[in-house]
Amino acid sequence: MFHKPPAPAGWPALLFLSIAVVLMQGCSVLRGTPDEHDASTAQTRPADAGGPDAFALDVQSDDDAVREYLSRHMELQRFRQLPDLQAQELTRLLGAADANVRDLLATLGYFSPDITITLNDTPVPDKNTPAHTVQVRVLPGPRTHIASVDIAVSGDGGAGAQDLARRQAQLRRGWGLPPDAPFTQQDWDAAKAQGLRQLQERQYPTARIAESRADVDADQARARLSVHYDSGPAYRFGPLQIKGGERYDAEGMRRIARLPTGEDYSETKLLDTQQRLASSGYYDAVFLTLDTGHGDPQATPVVAQVRDAPLQKLIFGVGISTDSGPRLSMDHTHNRLPGLGWRAVTKVALDRERRLLSTDWTALPAADGWRWFTGLQLQREATGSFDVDSTRLRAGRTQSGNHIDRSYFLQHDTAKSHGVGAPASSSAISANYSWTGRYFNNATAPTRGWGLAGEFGAGTTLRPARDPFLRALLRWQSFIDLGRVEMGNNLRRSSRLSLRLEGGAVLAREGADIPVTQLFLTGGDTTVRGYGYRSIGARINNGELFGGRYMTVGSMEWQRPITVRGNRTDFESAMFIDAGAVADKPGDLSARVGVGAGLRWRSPVGPLQADLGYGLQSRQLRLHLRLGYTF
Structure with missing residues (x-):
């Protein structure tokens, strides 16, 4: 039987745990044991292979959510089906399991758990029953809650200082992890990302997280959060540059796009401009980007990468509606009438209630x-x-x-x-x-x-x-x-x-x-x-x-x-x-x-x-x- 006493509470490496687990797959069976032998054993038994699992995993906790989370994410789950797991390797796995469980619990906000891991032999194993059962008993302890949140936004100062103060106040009001809320790593990451997204959506597309910190007092089960955003410069829309289009008048396309040149950058307005170009019928593909790498931030060019639509297009349609029954239609579009430059859309439609022939001509x-x-x-x-x-x-x-x-x-x-x-x-x-x-x-x-x-x-x-x-x-x-x-x-x-x-x-x-x-x-x-x-x-x-x-x-x-x-x-x-x-x-x-x-x-x-x-x-x-x- 293996028994490991609980380790003292501490601050785990929350941000790097999931990345480390992925990187270690196929490279090592344990952290800190990157030898080729361990790598060769970290492969699960094929689905059609006979014989029982190397061991069974039994997670016990009074908290159902904790039990389900550990049962799904513990590293031991990766090794249950190893075909020839030796006793020495299993012992080393159990030695690392305590730290693994503590790291997982920390992501849920539990920093002072009581963990007991035991290895029990099956009394009378058979060909379908694992010879061993690893039992993990967990008392998660008090859950950590947010004690305080400090949010700061800084940038290039000057004329934008007042706006940065206003945006900072907005972030604080809409913060997704307020004081007294339970702390989890997922919620902490989501709250930071949400705040960054709010800055980037309007006026500050190059904003970034300059520094973030979560100070956890495990004894008091309280966490103090702080995040500092660097807004970067404030951007305004400059001229629209259309690249990739040769067939249609670029100036006419800019008028269709209606980019609000001179206004503060807004992701919504950029997408609206892109949608107007995409739905104009003159392009098969449109993608707009703010060219933050060139020019003055107060007149930043917007680049539209486009692919011209065909000069003419013929579409046949078949449909049905409860009002008019089956419907047949044919639409012909000419995007640039010779000598006039207008678009002509001609339609023929036939259904139970109506027979239609129409043509509509529109200038740029x-x-x-x-x-x-x-x-x-x-x-x-x-x-x-x-x-x-x-x-x-x-x-x-x-x-x-x-x-x-x-x-x-x-x-x-x-x-x-x-x-x-x-x-x-x-x-x-x-x-x-x-x-x-x-x-x-x-x-x-x-x-x-x-x-x-x-x-x-x-x-x-x-x-x-x-x-x-x-x-x-x-x-x-x-x-x-x-x-x-x-x-x-x-x-x-x-x-x-x-x-x-x-x-x-x-x-x-x-x-x-x-x-x-x-x-x-x-x-x-x-x-x-x-x-x-x-x-x-x-x-x-x-x-x-x-x-x-x-x-x-x-x-x-x-x-x-x-x-x-x-x-x-x-x-x-x-x-x-x-x-x-x-x-x-x-x-x-x-x-x-x-x-x-x-x-x-x-x-x-x-x-x-x-x-x-x-x-x-x-x-x-x-x-x-x-x-x-x-x-």
Whole structure:
């Protein structure tokens, strides 16, 4: 029997333990025994080899977490299955086990444990039972807690001294390992890394940890932490340098990128710039870096490594939706029209409800960010109770900002309805302005923030008679935080309430023949669930469904992350109530209400939404599927 008394408490080599274990694999069976014989023995028995393990390992502790941690990470586990472990080698392993257990316990914050290691022979071993059992009894003792934390940030001084003091205060407020919290090596490393990350994300990309120290009083089970960050110089964005691109106008690409030259460095703004270039369609690959090795930190160049996209691209698509059934599509893109330099995107789409042919031409942005555009659309679509052939021709200018998109344009519409009792064919011309503000935390899968959009137009019908009209459409959406849901692994996600409102109106003489493309219909996946696509509209004299002059839509949805047995998932549950109404007179608006529940999945290609909605007036149950998010 082997018995080793507990070693006195001390400060272990916390930071180097895991690295040392990895480096010693295949090199030595024990620290301090790097001879080739030991290296040759540190190999586990093949899975198909016969015979029992060299020994069994039995870890005993009143603390389940300690027992599981030691059973998983003790170095003895590496040698249990050695095919020919000699008694002398086993004795040396046991001699090192005490220090190994103390090092492991220290990473959990236990610095004065009582450890007893014994080697017991199996009374009657057989071919399937190890001849020995190594028993490790552990009384971890008091767990060390944080007594104090000292965080300091220093840099180049001067004009940045006030900002460094403010950032230091922010780090202290958000420090992840506050006084009285249990000390673990993992939490200590994570807290330091989190603080460094906060500095590097904004203004100080070259910040580093200059010094860190954890002074542990094992007798008092208290730890005093200190970390000193060297911020390095404060950086500002300089010019954008595009490398690797030859096909497209570099100055035009810089205007698309909208790098905030002259502003303080921000990792978020750098990634936003990269995303704008990547989604522009002019490049197949984009990677942006701040060139901290050259130039003045107050005007640091940003280098964009790019790979040009083909001049032309043809994409065929096949899809299906609950609103319009199977869908076939073809998109052709020409990134630089000869003689004009504009981009042309031509689309052909065919589904159960619609047949579409369109082309949209867009110029590169000017120095002020505005760009010219024009477009033509030919469409046959099921609109209410009729099939409508329509055309739309528009031309104008548009501007996209970090949060706000604007456009103004002239538009010509024609509409011809088919069917018994269909309204007369009509056409109109209008001048329009649209404004969209997006203030969400994420453009593709938001969980916080709000958005507001408005479209305003004034025009006149051209046939069968001339009648002036005004048209307005407003949309609003907001996410309200309802508290955090524990997802496991120290991860929390918010439960939230999603609110959505939409309203539209067309003001004109009662008998004016407004093109149906300027009127309103609602219902479907993104408006009022529980009802078919654009199945909520106004009724004309013979009871047929048609577009109306007034529309209101409202939605309230509770979204909550889903955990499975305390483990995080990428799914969320949803419960909702939608309501919408369309009519030709405000007093005739009568709400159609849908209620239901759904599932959300954060898929690699975007948020996937599946909802089961029940229409209270239609008394029908409908499945609604949607991929992606737009506002």
